[in-house]
Amino acid sequence: MRPDKSEALRARLRKGASSFDFDALIQGVSTEDDATEAGALDDAISTPTSVDDEIIPIQIQDTTVADDGQLKGGLVSALETLGVRLLEETGKLRSALQASDASDGGYYLARVNNVLELLETVDPAGETSRRYATPAAPPPGRVWPRPCWSVYEFTESPISGLLAADADLNFVGDLIESAISSPDG
Amino acid sequence: MKVVAVVNQKGGVAKTTTVANLGACLAERGKRTLLIDLDPQANLTVGMGVAWYELESALHTVLLDPETTPLRTILKPIADLPLELAPGHLDLAQTEAVLLPHADKAYRLRNALEALYTEETYDWVLIDCPPSLGTLTQNAIVAATHLLIPTEPKFYAFAGMDTLNKMIVALTKSLRFRVELLGVLVTMYERGTRLHATIAAEIRERFEDKVFETMIYKNVRVSESELEGVPIILYDRRASGAQNYEALAEEVLLRAAG
Numbered sequence A: 001m002r003p004d005k006s007e008a009l010r011a012r013l014r015k016g017a018s019s020f021d022f023d024a025l026i027q028g029v030s031t032e033d034d035a036t037e038a039g040a041l042d043d044a045i046s047t048p049t050s051v052d053d054e055i056i057p058i059q060i061q062d063t064t065v066a067d068d069g070q071l072k073g074g075l076v077s078a079l080e081t082l083g084v085r086l087l088e089e090t091g092k093l094r095s096a097l098q099a100s101d102a103s104d105g106g107y108y109l110a111r112v113n114n115v116l117e118l119l120e121t122v123d124p125a126g127e128t129s130r131r132y133a134t135p136a137a138p139p140p141g142r143v144w145p146r147p148c149w150s151v152y153e154f155t156e157s158p159i160s161g162l163l164a165a166d167a168d169l170n171f172v173g174d175l176i177e178s179a180i181s182s183p184d185g
Numbered sequence B: 001m002k003v004v005a006v007v008n009q010k011g012g013v014a015k016t017t018t019v020a021n022l023g024a025c026l027a028e029r030g031k032r033t034l035l036i037d038l039d040p041q042a043n044l045t046v047g048m049g050v051a052w053y054e055l056e057s058a059l060h061t062v063l064l065d066p067e068t069t070p071l072r073t074i075l076k077p078i079a080d081l082p083l084e085l086a087p088g089h090l091d092l093a094q095t096e097a098v099l100l101p102h103a104d105k106a107y108r109l110r111n112a113l114e115a116l117y118t119e120e121t122y123d124w125v126l127i128d129c130p131p132s133l134g135t136l137t138q139n140a141i142v143a144a145t146h147l148l149i150p151t152e153p154k155f156y157a158f159a160g161m162d163t164l165n166k167m168i169v170a171l172t173k174s175l176r177f178r179v180e181l182l183g184v185l186v187t188m189y190e191r192g193t194r195l196h197a198t199i200a201a202e203i204r205e206r207f208e209d210k211v212f213e214t215m216i217y218k219n220v221r222v223s224e225s226e227l228e229g230v231p232i233i234l235y236d237r238r239a240s241g242a243q244n245y246e247a248l249a250e251e252v253l254l255r256a257a258g
Ligand SMILES: Nc1ncnc2c1ncn2[C@@H]1O[C@H](COP(=O)(O)OP(=O)(O)OP(=O)(O)O)[C@@H](O)[C@H]1O
Pocket: B010, B011, B012, B013, B014, B015, B016, B017, B018, B039, B041, B043, B129, B130, B131, B187, B188, B216, B217, B218, B219, B220, B221, B222, B223, B224, B226, B241
């Protein structure tokens, strides 16, 4: 790297880094003696004091038996949560793409990808989502769209249908670059 | 006892490598050390030579039902060291989704560890997090006393740590925990790369003495050792990667004492 280029990089980094906030990390955090902020959850979670209290009974017996009623309950509500998140993030992705904002678009694309990755792990064929009609369940005969982390995957994916009419391949390139470098990506 | 969550939502920044090698170095110095593989990819487990797919119970069973499977029952001894591993499993991905609706979902690991501490004592517990900021990573942060953040000297490092900072602030609104930064660790450092030197200097400028003096240099022997299923320090002690982790262990012990 030439020295002037290196200086420019330093300046850019400085500018970027100064807008970031690391205070909680650097100073550490504690809510343990804090009665107000985290108090809301006290009913649900008691800080354990003895072994008996520490063991919170769980409803789920066996994660591999998909027909187990209680697991189904847990899985379905997880799929519902993920489905809602998918709809939300897709909505934001669409707005960014319609505004031709590759940087924001990449950020939301990364989040859409992350939700799709999770959905694919817990309900690979989308069957459970379909059966329980959870939000954004894939239609019959279809599976979840593949997460797209490359220009090729994106152009092949139904997600590219969200692009603005005048979007070109350069835009998609910028979009993917932003998605890959997104903190959520 | 120090409980260290090795966390960074970015993939491939050497979280797992750091847990494996720092853990082995601490154990070699006589510290009783427990490694926890919270990642559904179970790379740490494989990297320690344990076949997760042959296990009937692993960390996912503990998080789902600690009464039937206490943490103690899944621990595997590693090498001839005071080193143990709580193995991960692919089903942890499913566990994350199943736990989502539960109010205590972020406290499962801490509760399991506290039950273990009533019977066993450790000097160090190192938790390998998945590359995400989901429920599993929240479990690690809530269970931890300290955070160790490995990062590559790249542009995204700042944005990534800013996001992590935001998440920690957000967690303080709903969870009871106390955690402090043990340090930021620069990994995959390439000697003679001006870009790396520049970014490492900026990280130091921002985090000051919270950045470890030790940097982990890129070294092919590290990935070789991973394939062999042993930490680099047990595979090739003279490799630069091994020496970097030895130096890190010394620095970590100094920080813990200071
Ligand atoms: N110092 C190093 N030199 C060369 N290769 C390294 C070094 N440290 C780690 N690696 C290799 O880089 C890859 C990523 O490392 P590692 O798995 O530790 O990262 P990670 O942050 O745990 O990734 P993930 O987010 O996927 O869990 C691995 O193949 C590992 O062997």
